Amino acid sequence: MENKPADLNPAVMLTEDLLLHHVADNVELLNTLPEEEAAELVGRLPAERAVEILDQPEFAMAPDIIRLLAPAQAAALLAAMSADRAVDVFHHLEASERAGLLDRLDPETRASIERLLVYPPNTAGSIMTTEFVSVPSTWTVGQTLQYIREVERSRETIYAIYVLDPQSKRLLQAVPLRRLITAQSDAPILSAARPYAPIMTTPLTDREEVARLFRKYDLLAVPVVDTAGRVLGIVTVDDAIDAMLEESTEDVQKFGGVAALERPYMQIGFAQMLGKRAGWLCILFVSEMLTASAMQHFESELEKALVLTLFIPLIMSSGGNSGSQATSLLIRSLALGELQLRDWWRVVLRELPTGMVLGSILGAIGLLRIGLWQTFGLYDYGEHWVLVGFTVAATLIGIVTFGSLSGSMLPFALQRLRLDPASASAPFVATLVDVTGLVIYFSVATIILRGTLL
Amino acid sequence: MENKPADLNPAVMLTEDLLLHHVADNVELLNTLPEEEAAELVGRLPAERAVEILDQPEFAMAPDIIRLLAPAQAAALLAAMSADRAVDVFHHLEASERAGLLDRLDPETRASIERLLVYPPNTAGSIMTTEFVSVPSTWTVGQTLQYIREVERSRETIYAIYVLDPQSKRLLQAVPLRRLITAQSDAPILSAARPYAPIMTTPLTDREEVARLFRKYDLLAVPVVDTAGRVLGIVTVDDAIDAMLEESTEDVQKFGGVAALERPYMQIGFAQMLGKRAGWLCILFVSEMLTASAMQHFESELEKALVLTLFIPLIMSSGGNSGSQATSLLIRSLALGELQLRDWWRVVLRELPTGMVLGSILGAIGLLRIGLWQTFGLYDYGEHWVLVGFTVAATLIGIVTFGSLSGSMLPFALQRLRLDPASASAPFVATLVDVTGLVIYFSVATIILRGTLL
Numbered sequence: 001m002e003n004k005p006a007d008l009n010p011a012v013m014l015t016e017d018l019l020l021h022h023v024a025d026n027v028e029l030l031n032t033l034p035e036e037e038a039a040e041l042v043g044r045l046p047a048e049r050a051v052e053i054l055d056q057p058e059f060a061m062a063p064d065i066i067r068l069l070a071p072a073q074a075a076a077l078l079a080a081m082s083a084d085r086a087v088d089v090f091h092h093l094e095a096s097e098r099a100g101l102l103d104r105l106d107p108e109t110r111a112s113i114e115r116l117l118v119y120p121p122n123t124a125g126s127i128m129t130t131e132f133v134s135v136p137s138t139w140t141v142g143q144t145l146q147y148i149r150e151v152e153r154s155r156e157t158i159y160a161i162y163v164l165d166p167q168s169k170r171l172l173q174a175v176p177l178r179r180l181i182t183a184q185s186d187a188p189i190l191s192a193a194r195p196y197a198p199i200m201t202t203p204l205t206d207r208e209e210v211a212r213l214f215r216k217y218d219l220l221a222v223p224v225v226d227t228a229g230r231v232l233g234i235v236t237v238d239d240a241i242d243a244m245l246e247e248s249t250e251d252v253q254k255f256g257g258v259a260a261l262e263r264p265y266m267q268i269g270f271a272q273m274l275g276k277r278a279g280w281l282c283i284l285f286v287s288e289m290l291t292a293s294a295m296q297h298f299e300s301e302l303e304k305a306l307v308l309t310l311f312i313p314l315i316m317s318s319g320g321n322s323g324s325q326a327t328s329l330l331i332r333s334l335a336l337g338e339l340q341l342r343d344w345w346r347v348v349l350r351e352l353p354t355g356m357v358l359g360s361i362l363g364a365i366g367l368l369r370i371g372l373w374q375t376f377g378l379y380d381y382g383e384h385w386v387l388v389g390f391t392v393a394a395t396l397i398g399i400v401t402f403g404s405l406s407g408s409m410l411p412f413a414l415q416r417l418r419l420d421p422a423s424a425s426a427p428f429v430a431t432l433v434d435v436t437g438l439v440i441y442f443s444v445a446t447i448i449l450r451g452t453l454l
Numbered sequence: 455m456e457n458k459p460a461d462l463n464p465a466v467m468l469t470e471d472l473l474l475h476h477v478a479d480n481v482e483l484l485n486t487l488p489e490e491e492a493a494e495l496v497g498r499l500p501a502e503r504a505v506e507i508l509d510q511p512e513f514a515m516a517p518d519i520i521r522l523l524a525p526a527q528a529a530a531l532l533a534a535m536s537a538d539r540a541v542d543v544f545h546h547l548e549a550s551e552r553a554g555l556l557d558r559l560d561p562e563t564r565a566s567i568e569r570l571l572v573y574p575p576n577t578a579g580s581i582m583t584t585e586f587v588s589v590p591s592t593w594t595v596g597q598t599l600q601y602i603r604e605v606e607r608s609r610e611t612i613y614a615i616y617v618l619d620p621q622s623k624r625l626l627q628a629v630p631l632r633r634l635i636t637a638q639s640d641a642p643i644l645s646a647a648r649p650y651a652p653i654m655t656t657p658l659t660d661r662e663e664v665a666r667l668f669r670k671y672d673l674l675a676v677p678v679v680d681t682a683g684r685v686l687g688i689v690t691v692d693d694a695i696d697a698m699l700e701e702s703t704e705d706v707q708k709f710g711g712v713a714a715l716e717r718p719y720m721q722i723g724f725a726q727m728l729g730k731r732a733g734w735l736c737i738l739f740v741s742e743m744l745t746a747s748a749m750q751h752f753e754s755e756l757e758k759a760l761v762l763t764l765f766i767p768l769i770m771s772s773g774g775n776s777g778s779q780a781t782s783l784l785i786r787s788l789a790l791g792e793l794q795l796r797d798w799w800r801v802v803l804r805e806l807p808t809g810m811v812l813g814s815i816l817g818a819i820g821l822l823r824i825g826l827w828q829t830f831g832l833y834d835y836g837e838h839w840v841l842v843g844f845t846v847a848a849t850l851i852g853i854v855t856f857g858s859l860s861g862s863m864l865p866f867a868l869q870r871l872r873l874d875p876a877s878a879s880a881p882f883v884a885t886l887v888d889v890t891g892l893v894i895y896f897s898v899a900t901i902i903l904r905g906t907l908l
Contacts, residue, residue, distance in 0.1 A: 022650060024670045058670065149636050157674075158632045177631045178612045182603050196476060215699065216478045216512065218692040220611075220674065237691055238672040244695070245669065248702035249786045252709060256782020256880060257775055264792040265783055266800065273808060277779050278815055281854075284775050285816050289823060291767035296833050302760060309756060309763045313745035313770055313888055320774075321711055321738050321881040325731050328710020329719055332703045338718040346720065354727060361732055362739050369743060379750050400735075426710060426880035427775040434767055 015044045023052045027059045031267070035061055039068035051080045054089070057242045060263050063092035066101070075104035078113075084129040084239065087116040091126070116233075124210045125203030127243060128224045128233035133158055136166035137173075141192055142185035144175075159221035162198075162231055163189055170229035174198040200225050203232055207243040212337050214240040250422065251335060255328065257284065257427035280425070287431050291316075294438040301442055305453040307381055308445055311366075311392050312438070318362055319399035319437040320430030323407030326351060327429050330411045334421045344412045348405065355404030362400060363393035384452045391448045395441045402440065403433045469498045477506045481513045485721070489515055493522035505534040508543075511696045514717050517546035520555070529558035532567075538583040538693065541570040545580070570687075578664045579657030581697060582678045582687035587612055590620035591627075595646055596639035598629075613675035616652075616685055617643050624683035628652040654679050657686055661697040666791050668694040704876065705789060709782065711738065711881035734879070741885050745770075748892040755896055759907040761835055762899055765820075765846050766892070772816055773853035773891040774884030777861030780805055781883050784865045788875045798866045802859065809858030816854060817847030838906045845902045849895045856894065857887045 018026045018041070030038045030053065042050050042065050054062050054077060066074045066089050078086045078101060090098055090113060102110050112130055119125025135144050144161055160174040173193035183192035200223045201210050213222055214237060221234045250260035259276040261268055268276075295302070302309060330347065333339040339347070370389040373379045381388050407429045411421035446454060472480045472495070484492045484507065496504050496519050508516050508531060520528045520543055532540045532555060544552055544567060556564055566584055573579025589598050598615055614628040627647035637646035654677045655664050667676055668691060675688045704714035713730040715722055722730070749756065756763060784801065787793040793801070824843040827833045835842050861883045865875035900908055 022653075022671065024672075028670075145635060148632075157630065176611065177635070178602075181599060181631070181635065199476075215692075215695055216482075217476065218478075220691070237674070237695075238669075241669055241691075241695060241698070244698065245702070245790070248699075248705075249790065251702075252706055252782050252786045255706060255709060256778045256780075258779045258782055261783070264790075265787040266793065266797070266804075270804070270807070273804070274811055277776075277808070278812055281772070281775055281779070281812055281816065282819065285768070285772055285819060288768050288771045291771075292764050292823075295764040295767070299760075299764075302763060306753075306756060306760070309766075310746050310749040310753075312763070312766060313749070313892065314739070314742050316767055316770075317742045317745075317774075317881070317884060317888060318735070318739055320771075320884065321735055322731075324710045324880050325712045325735070326710075328706050328712055329715070332706045333719040336699070336703065336718075339720065343720070350720075350724070350727070353724070354731070357728055358732055358735055362735065365736065365739060369746075426778050427771070430771060430774065430884070434771060438767065 319433035323403035326407030355401035359397035359400030773887035777857035777883035780861030809855035813851035813854030
C-alpha cells in the first residue's frame, strides 16, 4: 500500500485506461457498471471521448447518464453528439427533463433536435442523422473535393455526396466517394453520378422498410427526402444494421410470447422483466382455460373412455408444434418481404397438403405405438384398442392440418389488421390449436367409438 | 396484333426492359420465374448485366442458372463474377459439375476460387471477397490516389485502402477513403490512417462472429488475415448484413421447430418443405409419447380423481409458455453476445424468482377460476374443490418455475455442447416441460389429496 502514490485514485486510473481503448470496448466495459459509476466515469472523460461513447447505439444507458450529469455538462455533450443519437436520448427522457435540457442548447442545435423529435420512433426520420455532405449541381468535381477537404474534414465517415438542384434544393443525384476520386477534376459533379436515380426514402417510412432498401440495393446510406424532394437527413448503414437486429430480436421475443425488451436481458430490472412476461402469460392462461371448459363439456365421454385421456397431451402438443412451425416460417417471410398479404391463398394451398401429409406421418407413428404396446403387453388399451388407435391417428391428421393452416394464416391475419405479424407467438398458436384440438379429438372419438366405448 | 412488328418476341422485349431497371429489381422479377425461363433471359442479357445479376446474393437460383447455361457461357460469367459469389455458386454445385466448370476457367481465377472453396460455409473465408485495394506503406497519399484513378477505376465500391508492409505483406493499417481525400498529397499513406490498429478477423471465424464485429465497431469492411497477418480478402458490410439476416431467419425458424430453410418459403419444393418439418415433428412426437406413458403410470389416480384431468391441458401449456418465453430471451442474448456461457448462474438467479412470481400469479388466477365456477354453480368440482384448487395452484407455481429454469438453461446447455443455442425450439422446450409437468402435477396431487380424493 505504501508504494502507491496518493493520487492513484481508481476512477482516475480507469478514465486513463478508457482512452487507450477503442470506443466500442469502452462501451462494453461501461455497460457492466452501475449507472452512477458509469456517469461519473463519462463525466471525467475529455468531452470528445465522452461524446464518442454517448454516440454509440450500444450504450443503452446514455439517457440515464445524461440525466445524472450536471445539466450544463449534459447539454454541452448533447450538442456535440450526432443529431440522431441526441434525439434518441431525448426520446427516453421525461417531458420535464427534456424541456430543461433543450433550453440550454444553442438555438441551431435545439431547432434541429426539435425537428427530429416529431418523427415517431421506428421511422426513418427517427434514425436519420442530419449530418451529410451536399453540393449544388453547378459545381465541378474539383470544387466538391476542395469543399470536402476544407469544410468537411472533421467528419469521420462520408458515405456519398448529395447533389442538389441549386434553386429548389431538390435531390438530383448521389455521388459515391470512389467515383469522385476517379472523375476528372474540371468535370461537372453530375458527370460522376451513377446512371440511375438515387434510391431514397421518406421520414415516416418504417425503419424495417428502410432496412429492406439497404439489403436489396446494398447501400451504405439512404437519403431521407420531404415531399418536395429536399434532403432532410440520411440513414447510415450502421443505424440500418441496428434497426434490423432490434427488429429481429423483437421478432424472436414476441414469437416466444414476451413483450419486446428495450434492453439486454441482464440490464432489465426484475419488476420490468415480470411485466414483460406476466401480461402475455396471463392472457394465454385465461384463454387456455377454455380447454378446461371443453373437457368439462366432454366429461361423460371421459368417464366412459378414460383411455382417451392418455393421449390428450400428445395430440395437443402435436397441433401446437405444427402450428408453431408454420408460424415461424411465415413470420419471417412476411418480415423479409418475401411474401405479401395477397399471397395468403398460395400459402393455404401449400399448408393444406403439407399439414395433411405431416399429420398422416404422425398418425401412422401413433397407430404403430398403440399396436406395439398392445401386442407386446406393455399396456392394455382395452378390447377396442384398434378403434382407439384409429381415433388417435385420425385426430392427428385433423389437428396437424388445422395447426399448419391456422399457424400460417395467423401472421397474415395480424398483418391484415395492421398489427405486427411477428406478434403471432408460438404460445399463442399453441393455445389456439389446443382448444380446437380437444374439440376435434372428442368429435372424432364420438364418430369412431359410438356404440363401442362411447 | 397486326400492328406489332414480327420481331417483338416477348423474351427480347423483356431483356430490353430488364436493362432499364435497377439490378436489384431485375432479381426480384427473375425470382418469380421458373428456372428455365430465368436462365434463358439471363443468357440473352449483355454479359455485364448478367454478371451483376448473378452477383446479387438475393438471386438464390444463381447455381441453377449456371447449371442450365452452356458451359462456355457459364464459365465466362463465373470468371467475371465477384469471387465470393462465384464460390457460393460452386458450393451449391455437384462435384462433377464443379470440376467441369473449373477446368474452363483461366488459371488465375481458378486458383483464387479453389483457394476460397476450402473455407467451410458460414465462415469469414466463405463470405469474403478477394477484391480489395492494397498499397505498400512506402507510398504517399498522392501515389495511392493516382493508383486508384488508374488501376482501380472499374471497382464500383472501395471501402478502405489496406496498407501493407512492403516486405512481409503484413497488414499495417486501413485508410478510409475520406481520410485519403483530406490528407496532404505528399504525406506518407500511413499518416492518413486512424490512430489505432485496424479491426481484423481470420478466415475460419464464424460469420455470426464477424457480423458482431461490424455491429460493434460500425465497420464498412473487415480484412480477413492469415496467421502471418497477410490480407486474404475482405468481408464487406452488405455480405455481413446478409449473414446477419440469414442467421436471424435461421434462429426464428429453428425456434419454431423447423430445420433452417435455404430459400424463401415459396421457392422451396413440397418434398423439401416436408423434410424440413417432418424430422423435428416426429422427434417431438416420439418424445411427447412419454406423456402417454406418464399418464398410464398415474392411471389409478386418474380413475379415482377424474376432475384432475380437466386441468391437464391448462397446466401443461402454462409450463410450455413460460419455458418458451425464457428460451426466446436467452437465445437472443447469447446470439447477440450479450451473455456468455459463464453467465449461466446469473440467469438462474434471475429466472428462479421470476418463475416463482409468474407461477404464483397464474396459480392465483387458477384458484380464483375454480372458486368462481364452484360458487356460482357453473361446474361442480366435487366436495374437495378447495383442495383441487390448491393442487392446481401449487402445480402451476412448480411448473412455471421449472419451465422458466429449463427454458433458460437449454440454450446454455446447447452452447456448452458446442451446438447452436438457437436449436432450443419452443416446441422442444414445451415437450421437455410437458412430461415433467405431468409428474409434478400428480406428485403434488398425491400429497395434497391423499386421504380425500386419492
